[in-house]
Amino acid sequence: MYIVILAGGSGTRFWPLSRRKTPKQLISVLSGKSMLQRTVERVIPLKPKRIIVVTNSLQAEETARQLREFQKRVRIDVIEEPVGRNTAPAIGLAASIIARYEPEGVMVALPADHYIVGEEEFHDTVMRGKDAALNGYLVTMGIVPTRPETGYGYIEADMAQRGPAGPFPVKRFVEKPPLEKALEYLDSGNFFWNSGMFIWKVDVILDNILTFMPELAASLANLVFSEDIWELVDFNPQIEAIYRDIKGESIDYGVMEKAENVVVIPARFGWSDVGSWNALPEVIGAGACGNVLIKAKHEISLDSSGCMVSGDGKLVALIGVNDMIVVDTGDALLVCAKDRAQDVKRVVEELAKRGLDDYL
């Protein structure tokens, strides 16, 4: 089994804690470890032959630094994308490399910046997915929904044909629904959250890329491998040449929504894509005062609740404050209404526009 970790996210939505060079997956929001490090730790018990981490040139140095501690336990290769082109090229590239080494190897593709609780259930889900992948399926992990979440995409499964553990044939992928639809999906029992975690044999995914994304397949066919294909350092100029021409596309839209042999494996572990500051309270759980504080040395709260505060190691005092996001860092301070968390990326855009690059 090969693990491919997609770690090229720009993380603008966790600004100012996340920056260009240290996006969400490289910062420790919750503990001493970054989300990337937690992702690697989570897959080591699966005894993968190799781990390939796909990141970009801006983050490569910090990524390599964070992975160093694991190199004795598992071989990890870092591939640098010169520019982000969404998930399809990253997955195609990783699959091409693995295929050269083991054409029928099973590849598990995981985002580096997801929050997961329940390691055993996670391992069990991957192993069930691996079985399905060995049978030639494109497997997506579907999180069993626990609330009518409107912030995630959904997968509708045809659940008539199999036992409760799946895999179930995928009927369709659904964009983030309005609340009414989300309630319907939750009630039906046939819908899962689209986690963006996939399992397949590399020959199967490459066949599908050839079918549905022939341009990407053609670009990938230009890859020239050295004798030892794992000498990935030599790859960079080739990857740059490929990425210069290909267009950005998600593997969901490029392949999964079009392919025939797509199945979903139900996953019951705790999961969040931690898509914005707003998602942290659900992940961490509020404290006694109804607020979520991270990186705070002390908390004093008067009549305040529903707040998410990152305190930069300080004492944090809240008075009459409700549903606010406050993020303090060395050079920037964000104060944001909770229901405006999605607009943090607008601030990042504004910073870029004003040329305030030091804060990006």
Next chain:
Amino acid sequence: MYIVILAGGSGTRFWPLSRRKTPKQLISVLSGKSMLQRTVERVIPLKPKRIIVVTNSLQAEETARQLREFQKRVRIDVIEEPVGRNTAPAIGLAASIIARYEPEGVMVALPADHYIVGEEEFHDTVMRGKDAALNGYLVTMGIVPTRPETGYGYIEADMAQRGPAGPFPVKRFVEKPPLEKALEYLDSGNFFWNSGMFIWKVDVILDNILTFMPELAASLANLVFSEDIWELVDFNPQIEAIYRDIKGESIDYGVMEKAENVVVIPARFGWSDVGSWNALPEVIGAGACGNVLIKAKHEISLDSSGCMVSGDGKLVALIGVNDMIVVDTGDALLVCAKDRAQDVKRVVEELAKRGLDDYL
């Protein structure tokens, strides 16, 4: 003329920017100069014979440090109170010292932490007050109100007897009124904001202390002066002995509300006692986005207004935030609803209760 600057405030309401050792009067909220320094600069053109700054032992060192730059232009003596006992003992002590030097000297008593705009008008008001003081009156400066402020005490004047410049006999002192009353006061034209700034001859105030605060007068009578009464350093043990026994009292309640010969001089300079974070916007004026930012390097504001932010030199980003006070410092972060600014002192009390003395 002698200037007495009352600089012993604890400044809990500007926490976390103000601390025990650096209360409001010793910090620079608005510019490079502290409010104490601005107060001293404001009175130097009045050519006082001496300035006496009354502070407490905790703040004495920083107070002396801040005053050093003025010592070439005017003689400033710093008196340390071992413990705060409100304004009456501080004023009685300063008056006793001045009286030994010049029994009929005119003394101007000014808080160190008030914000004043209009230096010329200020000087003019003091000179008018001095004339009244020389006629034996206890003079209080009354700010001509510009809005129905409910956060200040008021002075009702008998305005029938004199021209518009006063002085007017004081009919009564009024506590902070409800809005309805404040509107009435504003309309009547007979009411002034009680600024806590006074002018009198030292023999007159000491006579009145003898009449209305005989215990304080008795304590002060114990002061033994050296040959050079300005060698105030030797004073500390004496002051400590006096302060151990006397009770705390404001000069307003102890003398001004009871004395006969009290007059008010109308003052038309811009004034604020800057009693809480909430008072700063009125003093500074909001920026283009409707927010007041101090100590902020850059501001990015989306749909935010009415906020007061002290940014600790950082970039400050606001998204959908209204009427909030946010104060960032090296070790503490305060987030407070604007209408709860008075409760900042409750946080300070809580800090003391928990023994978090580093933050006081």
